[in-house]
Amino acid sequence: MDVSRINLMHTEDWAVLPHLSPAFDLDSWADQEARLIAERYAAEGERADVRKISRDLRVLAKDSATREPLGAFALYLSGLDTSVAVAEVDAVLPDETASEVTPQWMVDHLVSHDFGPPLRSTGSRFPSAPPSASARTSPARRSASSAHGRSSAPFPSASSPKGRRA
Numbered sequence: 081m082d083v084s085r086i087n088l089m090h091t092e093d094w095a096v097l098p099h100l101s102p103a104f105d106l107d108s109w110a111d112q113e114a115r116l117i118a119e120r121y122a123a124e125g126e127r128a129d130v131r132k133i134s135r136d137l138r139v140l141a142k143d144s145a146t147r148e149p150l151g152a153f154a155l156y157l158s159g160l161d162t163s164v165a166v167a168e169v170d171a172v173l174p175d176e177t178a179s180e181v182t183p184q185w186m187v188d189h190l191v192s193h194d195f196g197p198p199l200r201s202t203g204s205r206f207p208s209a210p211p212s213a214s215a216r217t218s219p220a221r222r223s224a225s226s227a228h229g230r231s232s233a234p235f236p237s238a239s240s241p242k243g244r245r246a
Contacts, residue, residue, distance in 0.1 A: 097152035
């Protein structure tokens with residue numbers, strides 16, 4: 081299964097966390113991303129502490145890099161200087177422990193009961209288009225060379241997929 085061309089739709093409230101390589105300038109990226117977040121807050125009538133947001137972005141990027149997901153995103157809501165949520169995307173691919181990854185296999189192996197039993201659904205469909213024009217597309221993982229822009233090209237690091245198990 082080729083996961084190198086996965087693109088995800090998200091609103092501008094989500095910051096795409098970069099793939100960290102030895103040559104990547106995490107401080108510059110975090111400072112630039114924090115300024116962009118602060119500009120968005122200002123347009124919405126809120127103030128932001130750019131230094132706190134930059135520090136939060138660095139911590140989140142470093143933490144996410146320890147798990148090497150295909151993509152990682154941090155949600156920043158206007159007026160808050162820390163992320164309210166982090167989403168990481170990874171591939172679960174068939175291998176010798178699971179010859180087929182089905183929705184039931186995922187329920188059996190990936191469900192968390194931290195907030196009660198999971199809701200059961202019989203055939204959920206996901207939209208194939210964004211709910212609004214304000215959504216933007218981001219590849220699953222940003223390379224170090226494109227991390228400062230908001231590129232929508234596929235990430236080079238996604239070309240070697242890894243199967244993950246919970």
